[in-house]
Amino acid sequence: MTKANGEKCINLKLKVWRQKTKDPKGRLESFKAENISKDMSFLEMLDVVNEEIIHSGKDPIAFDHDCREGICGSCGAMVNGRAHGPEKGTTLCQLHMRHFSNGDTVVIEPWRSRAFKVVKDLVVDRSAFDKIIQAGGYISVNTGGAPDGNAIPVPQEVAEKAMDAAECIGCGACAAACPNASAMLFTGAKISQFALLPQGHPETKKRVLAMVGKMDELGFGNCTNERECEAECPKEISIINIARMNREFIKSAISP
Amino acid sequence: MKLDSKIPDGPLSEKWDKHRFELDLVNPANKKKFEIIVVGTGLAGASASATLAELGYEVKTFCIQDSPRRAHSIAAQGGINAAKNYQNDGDSIWRLFYDTIKGGDFRSREANVYRLAQVSNSIIDQCVAQGVPFAREYGGQLANRSFGGAQVSRTFYARGQTGQQLLLGAYGALSRQIAAEKVRLFTRRDMLDLMVIDGKARGIIVRNLISGNLEKHSADAVILATGGYGNVFYLSTNSMASNVSAAFAAYKKGAFFANPCFTQIHPTCIPVKGSYQSKLTLMSESLRNDGRVWVPKTPGDRRSPGDIKESERDYYLEKKYPGFGNLVPRDVASRNAKLQCDMGKGVGDTKLAVYLDFKDALKRDGQDIIARKYGNLFEMYEKITADNPYKTPMKIYPAVHYTMGGLWVDYNLMSTIPGLFVLGEANFSDHGSNRLGASALMQGLADGYFIIPYTIGSYLAEASPEKIAVDHKEFNISYLNAEARIKKLISIKGKRTVDNFQRELGSILWENCGMSRKNTNLRKAKKLIKELRAEYWENVLVGGSEKDFNQRLEKAWRVADFLEFSELMVTDTLERQESCGGHFNEDYQTDENEALRDDKLFCHVSAWEFQGNRRKPKLHKESLKFENVELTQRSYK
Ligand SMILES: Cc1cc2nc3c(=O)[nH]c(=O)nc-3n(C[C@H](O)[C@H](O)[C@H](O)COP(=O)(O)OP(=O)(O)OC[C@H]3O[C@@H](n4cnc5c(N)ncnc54)[C@H](O)[C@@H]3O)c2cc1C
Ligand code: SF4
Ligand code: FES
Numbered sequence: 001m002t003k004a005n006g007e008k009c010i011n012l013k014l015k016v017w018r019q020k021t022k023d024p025k026g027r028l029e030s031f032k033a034e035n036i037s038k039d040m041s042f043l044e045m046l047d048v049v050n051e052e053i054i055h056s057g058k059d060p061i062a063f064d065h066d067c068r069e070g071i072c073g074s075c076g077a078m079v080n081g082r083a084h085g086p087e088k089g090t091t092l093c094q095l096h097m098r099h100f101s102n103g104d105t106v107v108i109e110p111w112r113s114r115a116f117k118v119v120k121d122l123v124v125d126r127s128a129f130d131k132i133i134q135a136g137g138y139i140s141v142n143t144g145g146a147p148d149g150n151a152i153p154v155p156q157e158v159a160e161k162a163m164d165a166a167e168c169i170g171c172g173a174c175a176a177a178c179p180n181a182s183a184m185l186f187t188g189a190k191i192s193q194f195a196l197l198p199q200g201h202p203e204t205k206k207r208v209l210a211m212v213g214k215m216d217e218l219g220f221g222n223c224t225n226e227r228e229c230e231a232e233c234p235k236e237i238s239i240i241n242i243a244r245m246n247r248e249f250i251k252s253a254i255s256p
Numbered sequence: 257m258k259l260d261s262k263i264p265d266g267p268l269s270e271k272w273d274k275h276r277f278e279l280d281l282v283n284p285a286n287k288k289k290f291e292i293i294v295v296g297t298g299l300a301g302a303s304a305s306a307t308l309a310e311l312g313y314e315v316k317t318f319c320i321q322d323s324p325r326r327a328h329s330i331a332a333q334g335g336i337n338a339a340k341n342y343q344n345d346g347d348s349i350w351r352l353f354y355d356t357i358k359g360g361d362f363r364s365r366e367a368n369v370y371r372l373a374q375v376s377n378s379i380i381d382q383c384v385a386q387g388v389p390f391a392r393e394y395g396g397q398l399a400n401r402s403f404g405g406a407q408v409s410r411t412f413y414a415r416g417q418t419g420q421q422l423l424l425g426a427y428g429a430l431s432r433q434i435a436a437e438k439v440r441l442f443t444r445r446d447m448l449d450l451m452v453i454d455g456k457a458r459g460i461i462v463r464n465l466i467s468g469n470l471e472k473h474s475a476d477a478v479i480l481a482t483g484g485y486g487n488v489f490y491l492s493t494n495s496m497a498s499n500v501s502a503a504f505a506a507y508k509k510g511a512f513f514a515n516p517c518f519t520q521i522h523p524t525c526i527p528v529k530g531s532y533q534s535k536l537t538l539m540s541e542s543l544r545n546d547g548r549v550w551v552p553k554t555p556g557d558r559r560s561p562g563d564i565k566e567s568e569r570d571y572y573l574e575k576k577y578p579g580f581g582n583l584v585p586r587d588v589a590s591r592n593a594k595l596q597c598d599m600g601k602g603v604g605d606t607k608l609a610v611y612l613d614f615k616d617a618l619k620r621d622g623q624d625i626i627a628r629k630y631g632n633l634f635e636m637y638e639k640i641t642a643d644n645p646y647k648t649p650m651k652i653y654p655a656v657h658y659t660m661g662g663l664w665v666d667y668n669l670m671s672t673i674p675g676l677f678v679l680g681e682a683n684f685s686d687h688g689s690n691r692l693g694a695s696a697l698m699q700g701l702a703d704g705y706f707i708i709p710y711t712i713g714s715y716l717a718e719a720s721p722e723k724i725a726v727d728h729k730e731f732n733i734s735y736l737n738a739e740a741r742i743k744k745l746i747s748i749k750g751k752r753t754v755d756n757f758q759r760e761l762g763s764i765l766w767e768n769c770g771m772s773r774k775n776t777n778l779r780k781a782k783k784l785i786k787e788l789r790a791e792y793w794e795n796v797l798v799g800g801s802e803k804d805f806n807q808r809l810e811k812a813w814r815v816a817d818f819l820e821f822s823e824l825m826v827t828d829t830l831e832r833q834e835s836c837g838g839h840f841n842e843d844y845q846t847d848e849n850e851a852l853r854d855d856k857l858f859c860h861v862s863a864w865e866f867q868g869n870r871r872k873p874k875l876h877k878e879s880l881k882f883e884n885v886e887l888t889q890r891s892y893k
Contacts, residue, residue, distance in 0.1 A: 039529045041640075047755070048532055054753050054799045054808065062807055064322065066495040068535050070636065071420055072326040087639075094639045119466055120805045127443070130323050134435040138428030139387045143307040143705045146378070146385035149412075150342060153396025162389040163415060166424065170325055199387045 009035045010102040014049065016061055017109040019118050022125075026118070028107070038098040042085060043068060043075060045097055062121040070094040070234065073169035076176070077122045078109040083173035083232040091171065091234040111176035114219045115183070126172045128218045129186060135214035136207040137190040139199055152198050165192040167235045174229035174237075180221030185229040187215050188245035189237050195248050205252040212249055259512070259863060259878045262666040263367040268884050269349075272371045275667070279714035287312030290716050293460055293475040295447050295502055297324030297430065299423055299697055300680025301481030303704030306429035309438035311709055316473060317430070318442045318462060320497045325427045328483050328495040329700065332419020333540035333633065335403055335411035336383075336697040338376040343400055347408040349373045354885060355406055356695060359585055360660070360688020361837035361853060362887050363518070363861070365880060367667060368685050375706040376698050380412055382705055386425040390414050401629075402583065403542060403693040411694045416540055416632045422697055426704070445471070446810060447502040448738045450478065450676065452509045453730045456721060457676035461734050463742075465810060468803040470735055472726035477675045477712055480506060481704065484659035484681035486519065488818045488825065489770070490762020492656035493525060493538040499814040500821045503663050503682050507824075511671040512863035512876060514664035514684035516821070517829035520691055520838045521771050522657030523589035526640055527609040536655040537640055539612070540633055541693050544582045544589070546617035546626065547650065549573050551610050555600030561611055561649050572596060576848075580892040587690045587838045587851070588892060590654035594771050595849065597653075604651045613649035654771060658696060660687045660838065661828075664863040664878075668711035669703060672863075675719065677712060679703035684861065689837025742802045745812045750795030754812045757792050761785065761815070765822055769829055773841045778830045782823060789819040824864060824873060831875065834858045846889070855887050 012033040019026030033049050040048070043065050050060035066074040070091040077092055079085035085095040100106065108122065116124040154162075166189070174185035191208050194200025200207075223242055230239045264275040282290070290313050294305045297319040305317040319327060339352040352373040357364060380398070384390065390412050391399040400409040414421035433439040444465040451459035451474070459474035485500035486492040507513045524544065526537045550569045557564065572592060574581045584592075593610050596602065603609050618626055623646060627634070634645045643650070662684040669677050669685070680700040687695065768774075768781035792815070800806040835844040835851035836858070844852040853859075861878040 037530055037532065040532055041534075044532050044534050047534055051753055051755065054797060057799070059800055060808060062805055066321060066326055066497050067328070067331045068496060069331055069537055070639075071417065072321070072328075072330045072495065073323075074321060074326050089635075090639060094636070096639065096642075098642060123805065126322060130325075130431065130441075133325075133428065134431040138432050139385065140432060141382075141385045141429075142310045143303075143382060143429070143709070144378075146381040149340070149380045149384040149390075150397050152384075154392050155396050156392045156394050159389050159392040159396075162387075163391075163421075166389050166414075166421060167417065169330075169420075170323065193389065194387050197387050197389065199385060 009037055010097065010100060012036060012100060013105045015105065015107045016121070018121055020120060022117050022119060024118065036097050038096070040097045041068065041093055042079070042095040042097065043093050062123050064123050065093055068093040071169060073171040076111060076171045076173055078111065078176065080107050083111070083177040084234050089234060089236045091169070111172050113172070113175045113181040114221070115175065115181060116172060124172070126170070128220070129170050129172065129183070131218060132183065132187055132211055132214050133190065136203070136210035139194060140203060154197060158196055162193045162196040165189045165196070165237065165241050168237050169235055171234060173232045173234060175220060177228040177232035178221065179226055179228065180224060182223050182229070183215050183220035184223040184242045184245065185233060185237055185239065187211050188241035191248060192241040192244045195244060204248055205255065208245065208248045208252050212245070257672065257876070259664070259876050260666060261365065261878055262668055263365065264667065268366060268370050271367050272374060276710055279710055280717035282713045282717045284312060288314060290314065290477070291316065291475040292477050292479060292712065293473060294318070294479045294481060295460065296327065296481030296483065296680070296682070297427070298327035298329035298481060298483055298680060299419070299426055299700035300704045301479070302327070302423065302426035302430045303701050304479055304481060304679055304708050305439050306426060306433050307705050307709045308712070309433035309436070315433070315439045316442065316475065317439050318445045318447060320444065320446055320465070322443055324430060324441065324443065325424060327423060328498050329423045329697070330420050331495060332697055333416045333538065334542040335401065335413035335418045335694040336379070336422060337403070337410050337694040338380045338412060338698065339373050339410060340377055340380060342398060343409045345408045347410050351408065352376060352410065356686065356692055357688070357885055358890060359692040360690050361851065361890055362688065362855070362859070362882065363836050363880065364686055364688035366882060366884055371707070372686050372699055372702050375702045378706060379698060379701045383422055383425050386428060388414060388421045388425045401542060401545060406692065413542070416630060419697060422701065426701070446813070447482070448505065448813070449734045450506045450509045451730055451734060452673055453724060453728060456674045456719065458721070458724050459726065459731065461731070461738050466805050468801070468806065470738055472731045472735060474724045474726050474731070476716060476721045477677065479677045479679060479708065479712070480663065480682050481679040482682045484662070485821065486656045486659050488761070488822050489656040489765050490758050491528065491533060491536050491766070493522060493536050496535060499817070501814050501817040504817045504821050506663060506671065506673065506676060508866050509673065510866070511673045511676055512664040512865050513661070513824060514861050514863045515661040515689070515828065516825040516864070517832055517839050518660035518689045518837065519656060520586060520658040520660060521590040521654045523586055523593055523654050524612060524652045525655035526637065527604060527606060527651055527653040537636065538655070538657060539637060539650065539652060541586065543612060543630060543633060546629070547582065547612040547614050548616060549582050549610055549612055551596045551601040551603060561603070561613070570601070577892045584892045585690060585692065587840070590771055591840060591849070593654055609651040609653045611649040612652045614645060615649070618646065658691055660684065660689060660691055664861065668715070669708055670711065670715065675715060675721065677708060679708060689839050742809065742813070745796065745798050745809065745816065746802055748794065748796050748798070750797050752795050753797050754808055754815050757788065757796060758815045758818065761788055761818060761822060764788070769826055771840065773829055773839070775830065775841070775843065778826055782826050785819065785823050785826065792816065792819055827873065828862055828864065831862060832858055850890070
């Protein structure tokens, strides 16, 4: 065994969920992650481990990733039971190894949620989120013929609130962290963005009914105020957005 | 074959209007008879897919990621330009055009760039209508900031996540068309080959990344919006899946590749930390609006920045370029950072970094205002480096960021293969030898929302292609070739991993074909690339099986293409015996180390035609005519 090199490097024991295909049989497999620089990101640590696995002739750990900057929403896994790991407001790709200590055991598992099926190892199918957006997560304007951008003023604080909601990266951590596998934070964020902005108003009613309906249809659960989603969301999207969605939903459901 | 850029006659400002009038139209009822393939769901691909579907075409859209919303465009931070002149500070379509031409160091087409500036305003209107939450002034008007290289405030932004918000707007429009069943979406697909049948682009071969199966898709026209090739350098700010493979497949099928040597090195990235590093993170250049770049005056000064007095600091950009200061264009800022580090004044552990300091801005505006502008960037920086930029200056260094080169297209955005259109970063069209900040998002959306919908219609109306079945023999040949290449990659079972090869290729290019280029080094690089490529096909270790979700195999395919493409890139670099924009050949510089162009010999686009694997590609030159601006030596003093 290599010795941890001073303070800059650590050695870890990994337990990683291995599942070859969507057939849900899988198990935790142990790996050693040695001489891991504290400056590495979590995914770079997995890269290093994977290089060794490849050399040993085995199948490397599959995980989704792309931007590695915390913005594309590709990455994500449960790390010691926490979505995206222990750091608040951080995606897995932006989690750095300095938050771990030498000798730690790290359990890495895919998102577990009724609506997200495992594709392989840590990779899951999140197309359900795309379907929720397809149900109405947009403003229906065709290209061309839009009025001047300044034609409708949007007060700064409104624009800021809309932006707070719009920051969602669609990673799925909220649904994975929720004991009910609810997608309310994700859906609420999109509905809020458009409910706040004047451009979104004409369709608010239709949008909220369609998106909430789709969410239920896809098997996402209900919100019972556990607040796990907000705690684990890497973009710190507030549950105010769920309240806003519920308000819009009630308004839409009772108005003719 | 003679290159015909199809630039319309007439005065610059009337060309696009006149051209649109002259283009053939497809009868609305006939549009649904045409199938169009769009590869890519970044700003260019998503906006094109949505708009073409709105017009009534049948669209099939492909991307690598599990969702179209995750395309690399999502990572753009700083903003998008438009000539709105909302600030009344002297901006105009003409000024945006002029700045872009000059910023590109006079290596782009006047007509294309003018059109880009013209449609820029409609982009903002469109995005606002879609609900993109752009930053606003207190009164509710759209806010602007000035961005690298511009002396007017014309950049629209959504915090530090402009690309994300614009892409989500386009993704929303795309999602609406998917729901309307006008777009069929294929995610987790990798395009392996382009089908050219009877001289026209008629389809693609893709690999289903989950099952590993190859699929054949036919269409009446193909649009590539597959982004840039910056990852040829291994370390870049591009997302991990960014690649040259789709464009390179088209090149091998007859699409000319233009100006592959024009790559952009961005001045403000987080410096490299260690050999495990997988990618580099950009710190938006909007930071240069408020941050001041400096190094210690004395080489080798190891003190921490707080201990270095004002009088001992060298604010080299402000000193050398009093007119633009910290806002000089990217190529100039990058080269100067390298110069300082070459003189031994670099900071940090590796000495390959300079400071970007917000102390004065924080004192002037207070933490709240700075946090509103850059909060998320500061946070990202702290997450990665564990340094707090509110307290200590950022350390930054240049990194590969964007590629101006790409597939050659005419004014209609059509490549040299009829029916193959190329949009966004994947084409070469608008940025010459250096792209200005906030202009890539503008170009991607201009291409997708406002240009391709007109020009592709005219092609389809004129060519009215016959339907093609996917069991056509050309499809089968390509299918078998792709299958054989995959089998070969897996069967080598050598000793070095794909990443290991890609790292070496990247360092060959960074050292020899990066920020500063020399003929001797370029020749050496060519030799090294050839050797590395030969070794790759004997010694690469991919692992796993081809009928599986196999991420190493995905990468192995891309790296195989990078190993071929990089040679073309170096060939082009050697061919261009001048310096311009981001292409800096040390033999051609002014006394002040600025890029020295040679307008007599090199005022052209270099478009390369594939001649088979063993022969040197053939160079075609499209000469650039400047009728509206005067060619000058760029000066940012
Ligand atoms: C960190 C960063 C910050 C930036 N900030 C700014 C900014 O502030 N302002 C600005 O103007 N520009 C900015 N840029 C540049 C700008 O983001 C890009 O040039 C632009 O987004 C490219 O868009 P695109 O649509 O051409 O391609 P991309 O967004 O790269 O999309 C490519 C698409 O093609 C697909 N694809 C690629 N290859 C294949 C294949 N073989 N098979 C199938 N599908 C494929 C991908 O899945 C993806 O959907 C930034 C770039 C970076 C790296
Ligand atoms: S709300 Fe947060 S956790 Fe849920 S998808 Fe969006 S960013 Fe991820
Ligand atoms: S890889 Fe993009 S958010 Fe983590």
